[in-house]
Amino acid sequence: MTVLDSKVALVSGGADGIGRAVVERYLAEGARVAVFDINADKLESLARDFPEGLITVQGDVTRYEDNERAVAETVAAFGKLDIFVGNAALFDYFVPLRKIAPESLAENFDRLFHVNVMGYLNGVRAAQEALKASGGSVILTVSNSGFYPGGGGILYVTSKHAVVGMIKQLAYEMAPDVRVNGVSPGATDTEMKSVEGISGRAQPLNHIPGFHENAANAVPLKRMASPADHAALYVVLGSSEQSPMTTGCVIHSDGGWVAR
Template identity: 35%
Template sequence: MAGLLQDKVALVTGGAQGIGLAVARAFLAEGAAVAIADVRADVLEAAAAGLPGRVLPVTLDVTDEAAIAAAAEQAEAAHGPVDILVANAGAAASGPFDKTERATWDAMLAVNLTGVWLTTRAFLPGMVKRRSGRVIAIASTAGLVGYPYVAAYVAAKHGVVGLVRALALEVARKGVTVNAVCPGFTETDLVAQSVATIVAKTGRSADEARAELAKSNPMGRLVTPEEVADAILWLAGQGAASINGQAIAVAGGEVMTG
């Protein structure tokens, strides 16, 4: 029996760990060929070695336009034109607004927002030309509501949601959908970094810090990468052909969009 994504080609940025790796695994299980892209070559190679199926590791900094063009060429040479882009690469930095330096602000926008714009710009024209494709940007509940002490990150993720909504309308009649998935606090490296920051600044234990983050989820727990990947898998499939311009929260009810 053919998988949901049989004969499709996907590229996942930030694909070496966390949500990106879970997405790659889910896509491969459904028959897709997957290029996993990440800025960390050593982690990337290890991740690719542990994945079954048609996997291509691509070292990529999503803020580097030339590198993105090269990655697109690599993916197409190995597997064919990319049908599904999952723009997942991201980073987070925290601190009071009045202590946020320009370099931090620029870095957060570069990775979390401009990186989505650059990668989408590289792959969307081909999808439009073929009149078939999916662009799925991984934003955050921080793209839907505000959180204190992460102003730059929140601003960037709100930008991602706005970008998705604008693009969705531009390509609505061209066979391509553009959506965002907005996870709440998820069991990833970013959350591990947040836990470490809380421990360092407050003296709480790691368990106490994790419990504090989990409190925001009405279910009282952190989201798993696999749960986020399932939502992305659905958006990538034919069954979600009429889902366009949406920002879907995967957060246990923390954020309810209408």
């Protein structure tokens, strides 16, 4: 048997990057998977690549109604929901507070926090009853920016610290029926995009000159992570057999920042 045989998962932000790596690993481990993402083209590509055991739902994580629809379509297709993975996020291109114009601060805050924080709350709230019925699990993608400064700008780092607190509080609130945990990746070779308009220099993370070399040299393991490098941790946390007593925890997958 594979680890996630008979499990049903819903992955937000699952059409690309770390989310897609989790989707692919979940399918390989026997799960049936619903992928919820705003990018219709990438969802179509994913559906072509995996015609069995997978459905796609196009929508916006900042809209509760879209999250509710994603849960409903997952349960309609597969009969239940065992795992919710919250993964959708925006970056802020390392912009410090002093470089955000006062008149645009609230707008940039709202855009980023509505995806990085409210998006997770919407997903968990929409999935809560289905997860309680199955004795399921929530897994939220954090970042080493949820623990250390410098991995982003003021908005991104603050949002990821908020996600760490969210995991702890939800684990407390949702026990004993649902376990809530997180995975904290470090710098990863993905096209993570920044909030539109926050910086005239903003570009996808892995397009930044020197990004791969600098990220590798910053950690003891001396290499840049691929999205697939993190995926096994989502499997372990999603399996009630492999981690039955783990809740309120975040597993680090960041090349050794804590040792540094």
